[in-house]
Amino acid sequence: MKKMLTASLVLVAALVSASSVAAKSTKEISPYPLGERSVFSERAIAERVKPVGSVCVEGEECGSAAAAGEEVASGPRSGEAVYNASCAACHATGAAGAPKTGDTAAWAPRIAQGDATLLDHAINGLNAMPPKGMCMECSDDEIKAAVEYMVEKSQ
Numbered sequence: 001m002k003k004m005l006t007a008s009l010v011l012v013a014a015l016v017s018a019s020s021v022a023a024k025s026t027k028e029i030s031p032y033p034l035g036e037r038s039v040f041s042e043r044a045i046a047e048r049v050k051p052v053g054s055v056c057v058e059g060e061e062c063g064s065a066a067a068a069g070e071e072v073a074s075g076p077r078s079g080e081a082v083y084n085a086s087c088a089a090c091h092a093t094g095a096a097g098a099p100k101t102g103d104t105a106a107w108a109p110r111i112a113q114g115d116a117t118l119l120d121h122a123i124n125g126l127n128a129m130p131p132k133g134m135c136m137e138c139s140d141d142e143i144k145a146a147v148e149y150m151v152e153k154s155q
Contacts, residue, residue: 079149082142086135091150096128099154107154115147122147 036043056062083091083101090098099106110118122143125131132138138146 076139076142076145079142079145079147082135082138082146083149086133086138087146087150090129090133098129101150101153104154107151111151111155115151118147118151119144 032041032043038044054062077085088101090096091101094100099110119140121129123132123140132143135143
């Protein structure tokens with residue numbers, strides 16, 4: 001009986017000390033009172049559904065000024081610039097059967113068809129070549145300059 005009473009007192013003492021340690025550690029982990037710690041509390045729900053950003057309408061004071069946009073190049077690019085940016089992927093390697101720039105034998109029959117036909121094929125596509133060589137931001141004048149550049153390098 002004495003052993004049982006001693007064991008009970010030890011158990012109660014252990015539980016009390018464990019609960020005080022747990023209370024101290026939860027205060028360090030969560031700054032919120034016990035009812036506010038639940039993921040179902042109004043505080044936790046409001047935190048989860050709060051907006052992640054805001055919209056600033058021109059004319060309203062929204063804080064810092066918007067960042068300036070990138071400057072866009074004015075005027076058409078040169079044939080060499082268009083070639084290097086878009087055409088070289090296939091015409092420098094011969095991918096998908098594209099005639100390599102500088103290969104006079106491959107370009108001779110194409111050049112013989114005339115500039116108008118070459119430009120038409122470049123703009124509208126032919127065989128494996130997609131329209132404008134997938135350079136959809138290129139103007140027709142830029143495509144023409146790129147064709148002229150490739151022809152000049154391949155004669």
